[in-house]
Amino acid sequence: RAHLDRIAAVDGDVHAFLHVNAAALETAAAIDASRAAGDELGALAGVPIAIKDVLCTLDMPSTSGSKILEGWIPPYDATVVAKLRAAGLVPLGKTNMDEFAMGSSTEFSAYGPTHNPWDLDRIPGGSGGGSAAAVAAFEAPLALGSDTGGSIRQPGAVTGTVGVKPTYGSVSRYGAIALASSLDQVGPVTRTVLDAGLLHDVIKGHDKRDSTSLTDEWPSFADAARAGLAPDSLRGVKVGIVTELNGEGFQAGVKGRFAEAVALLSGAGAEIVELSAPSFEYAISAYYLILPAEASSNLAKFDSVRFGLRVNPEGGGTVEQVMAATREQGFGPEVKRRIILGTYALSAGYYDAYYGSAQKVRTLVQRDFARLFDEVDILISPSAPTTAFPIGEKIDDPLAMYLNDLTTIPANLAGIPGISIPMGLAEEDGLPTGIQLMAPAREDARLYTYGAALE
Ligand code: GLN
Structure with missing residues (x-):
């Protein structure tokens, strides 16, 4: 109720939600009843959660932010959403x-x-x-992204x-x-590292419906976060600063807070080295x-026949004309830009020069990470080069x-896990900054232990 009230009070200004779940209170009441009946419930039972609209929910529209899926209600839940429900979390909306x-x-x-x-x-x-924004504005205590x-x-x-x-393949993409598809990964959005660990524990694990899902057994990430709170949890930990992820073009206030975080780590007994990738x-x-290439293929299914919007050109038209009119109206400018880039990169004459070269770079990024992780336990960088910029400032400059993604993209290319933790406010504008920790694939627990220690 408190979160629904908060949404009603501030979401007119923030606009974090596309859809608020009308059944949230009913679900919460059912969980209360189950608790009262003595059922054994998980750590997050009864906790409300906001869900990014990229995830399919069978009781709420799932648009992925696009007109082409306006009003579309999927016939099934994403595996992660099903896991939330099974653990008793209360979906607040999309x-x-x-x-x-x-x-x-x-x-x-x-x-x-x-x-x-x-x-x-x-x-x-x-x-x-x-x-x-939903989590930052206290409209939701937890969210999925x-x-x-x-x-x-x-x-x-x-x-x-x-x-x-999380590590690629450790949380279901179904x-x-x-x-x-080779980069996508679902993960927690929270206010503390421990909260993220608790939520990660709910969504992790193998899913036979996702062909890239790992079959590993995962440790408790909540316990990993708690371990970080023990004294001396950073002593002797080898931390690498990646030169290429903290260089030119970074805002002074971001670099300032990052230097402070490095000093904190070193004061807590961590060993800091600077490494180049x-x-x-x-x-x-x-x-x-790589992204536009895969996206152009993934978005081919929005063909006016299977899902969502269908636009009939004036005076009727062939299947192809209906498809073209639907995609013309249903997709926005950035989506069109990427479909064009992606189909171009994949076209017969350019495949080796563009897509092929990009895949080679991807291999080099993976090798650089492997080499760096031979020397250190975790890598750190600012999570983003600047603080929040004004709405409208970069919209016309792709x-x-x-370039905002400079610091985050390498982890996706390599499939390794990364966490962003608040690092204090930048001196010049008083806006939040974040520090990113990265660990080798399957070592997500390190992010929680060292992240909680630093938090
Ligand atoms: N900013 C990146 C992009 O535009 C991030 C995408 C993402 O992580 N979904 O591709």
């Missing part, structure tokens, strides 16, 4: 996002931008700006929340409307070929928009 998760500011939502609760004239990051190139971590950084991109210079370029 959160705003850049259309099909393409963007870094939530301005590319077909339903209007989300506003950063710290300053309503500024962006909340993207693509998961709705989930991050998806991170293909930073869409959980970068919004976390600019809204002062915690965001985790029912997450695909952007780039030369391939990271090409990571954004490679990502912006390259400037893409």
